[in-house]
Amino acid sequence: MQTASNFDKRKFRSALGTFTTGVTIVTTRAQDGTPVGLTANSFSSVSLDPPMILWSLAKRSRCLPAFESGEHWAVHILSHRQEELSNRFGRAGEDKFDQVETERGAGGVPLLPNCAARMQCKTAFKYEGGDHIIFVGEVLEFDRSDVAPLVFQSGEYVVALRKGGRAISAGAYVSDERLNFSENFINYLLGRAYYQFLAPIRKDLANLTLSEDDYYILAVLLIKDGRTVSEINAMNSYTGHEATPELIQSLRRRGLLHAESQQEFGGCFLTDKAREAILNVLAAAKAREEHIFEQLGHGESISLKNALKNFIVQTDPGLPDPWSD
Ligand SMILES: Cc1cc2nc3c(=O)[nH]c(=O)nc-3n(C[C@H](O)[C@H](O)[C@H](O)COP(=O)(O)O)c2cc1C
Structure with missing residues (x-):
């Protein structure tokens, strides 16, 4: 003392x-x-x-x-x-x-x-x-x-957070005691949050006749154009979506990748049409994020992102960083 x-x-x-x-x-x-x-x-x-x-x-x-x-x-x-x-x-x-x-x-x-x-x-x-x-x-x-x-x-x-948080079960707030093992299992929580967030974005993709496979390729190229198929696949390996030669071919045919994309050992390049489409999808997703975070409040939004970043670091199998050169 x-x-x-x-x-x-x-x-x-x-x-x-x-x-x-x-x-x-x-x-x-x-x-x-x-x-x-x-x-x-x-x-x-x-x-x-x-x-x-x-x-x-x-x-x-x-x-x-x-x-x-x-x-x-x-x-x-x-x-x-x-x-x-x-x-x-x-x-x-x-x-x-x-x-x-x-x-x-x-x-x-x-x-x-x-x-x-x-x-x-x-x-x-x-x-x-x-x-x-x-x-x-x-x-x-x-x-x-x-x-x-x-x-x-x-x-x-x-960051100030409401203490205790609210327990959630099947979309409704309930007391902590009602949460059984699977409702509180990170697998379920991450999966459900991901799919609920993604549902309208999937619709946006479908309206643009883009598949999720297409999306993952185009999104990685939007961060940096000119990547090879093996670079794209290394970056997207965590998603289970693979850029196959057929997919690249189909994106070229639909005017989303330049014709010379991935010929021999070259890189893949977005067309203006693909860039615009993917930017529109991302803008809608960003607006959705902002709307949800407004409901969550500042404290929960910041701590959710921080917790997810830490979670990603803890579980990272050593993926290449799409944002580094
Ligand atoms: C978070 C924080 C809280 C502070 N609280 C006080 C305070 O209550 N009273 C005070 O005199 N200085 C406080 N300071 C320090 C002054 O802001 C700082 O000494 C002052 O800006 C110095 O400039 P000056 O000499 O022009 O006043 C605080 C600084 C920070 C970063």
Whole structure:
């Protein structure tokens, strides 16, 4: 146990870091009109009536004179898309507002757009807080959006997830106890998710008179044109779809691969017609992904993708990477 007399600063900071917070940027305007701001996660709510919030500012911050002299300031609760802005306003010595679009708030304070929420405040109280000054503000105006907030823990941005998740069985949410072995088996979960996601994409392919075999060949060529049949097959070996000489021949006949494709030991080249068709299919699939992820929410979408990427790494038999040259 660390006591006040033998505090290790680094350990204390790391203990404080276990408290998970959102991330804010607090802005004001200096007396000479310069916009001033910094990233702060010391934000906390204080009172509902009257509406009050607080945050603390390091005494060594170059922003201190502006916050001490100006009575208006704004707290921006950042969205999960504003990690870069958080980093920019979290570093000393940069022109933090360079190329940053702002609006004008109460008292001329610079307001940043696209945040999870914003609170325009007037200083109500200031307190000594060791090496920080605590600013308590009365909230004059606020706005919020439904976009997921940025979350910070132990010095890193993290993803917030609903705890427990929802158990799913045959398309309906049920209690965990009802899940039997096969309903919770990764084989079933991955397979069902894959086929459910793919169903409308299969229809799009059929409307373009493309088979799944065709799709896997064309998709690999879309990433990089001019691959040989053996390269295509090495990349697609995990799918079970093989580019046979007959298939290549058929794609050439249908005007989807250039006539010289895969003659002798040459590569295969997409025609404009094939490129357009496959781009249309992928655009529809991307729109479907966005729609589904909107329903899942930011946290689940990010962690689903991360989990799948890790799963792929764990189970990779050593496939060539289609995206590397
Ligand atoms: C996630 C995060 C949270 C921070 N929270 C605070 C805070 O609550 N108070 C503070 O004074 N500095 C905080 N900082 C550090 C300041 O943002 C940083 O020291 C400041 O931008 C330095 O520039 P300045 O000297 O121009 O103020 C935080 C930084 C990051 C990245």
